[in-house]
Amino acid sequence: MLTDSKPATWKAALLFVATGAGLYFYFENEKEKLRLKKIAEQSTKSIGKPSIGGPFNLVDADGKPFTDQDLRGKWTLMYFGFTHCPDICPEELDKMGAAVDLIEQKHGLGAVLPVFISVDPARDSVPQVKQYIQDFHPRMIGLTGDYESVKRACKSYRVYFSSPPNVKPGEDYLVDHSIFFYLMDPLGQFVDAFGKATSAHEVSVKTMDAMKRWEAAGGNKAAGV
Incomplete structure (x- = not known):
């Protein structure tokens, strides 16, 4: 017995058209994603690194003048906090000190310098800062100053x-x-920022990766390291 094959033919045609349309929109969507990604990458390249860092004039834990120029030629991990901070500052400084130790295991003593800058000049005197930093790392540099000097330093580093x-x-x-x-x-240029969610191990790995890229690009020669 003969059967009418037209309904099946129409269904197949509609399925073919629907499939073709779906594939078309899928590939167009992927093309758009790639286009937007390319634009974002070009924008990032044109903008460059964030403007973080710059001149400051403070005093160290021995009461001696200390400026941004004293950090040139050194890799630096820099934290802004205050000595009366009950929990966050100690936790972050402990983490920073641990990261420095991990880095120094592979790159030697002094490979990276931990720096603490007070944002509480009203209470953080030179003796107070000196006593405070002893709890975190033997090579940590503690800096303080008058209100205007601290404010200018924070502004240079985009610290609130x-x-x-x-x-x-x-x-x-x-x-x-x-x-x-x-x-x-x-050279005193910003490389990376680490928040509470970043572990000491992650900080050390990212820092050593940055040091490796820097050396491969001839940065040590440019900085006189």
Whole structure:
């Protein structure tokens, strides 16, 4: 017995058209994604690295003048905090010190310099900073200064900090501030930033990767390292 094959033929044709349309839109969508990715990459290249870092004039834990020029030629991990911080600052400085130890196991002592800069000049005197940094790393540099000097340093490094208004002398208070630390290269240029979620191991790996790329690109020669 003969059967009508037209319905089956139409169904096959519709399925073919639908499949073709689906594939067309899929590939067009993928092309658009690639185009947007390319634009984003070009934009990143044209913009360059964030403008983080610059001149500062502070004093170290021995009361001696210390500027950004004293960090040139060195890899630096830099954290902005305050000595009366109850938890976050100690945790981040412990992590930074641990990362330095991991890096020095492969690159030797002094391969990277840990730096603590106070954002609480009203309470963080030179003796206070000197005592504070001893708890974290034997080669940590502690820096402080007057309010305007600290403010200029924070501005150079795009660091936010704020203390409560109308604080009376001797009154205890907390300072609101940025809670990440920076990796700076021997030319004082920003390389990376690490937040609370980044472990000491991850910091050390990323730092050593940056050092390897820097050396391969001839950075040591350019910086006189």
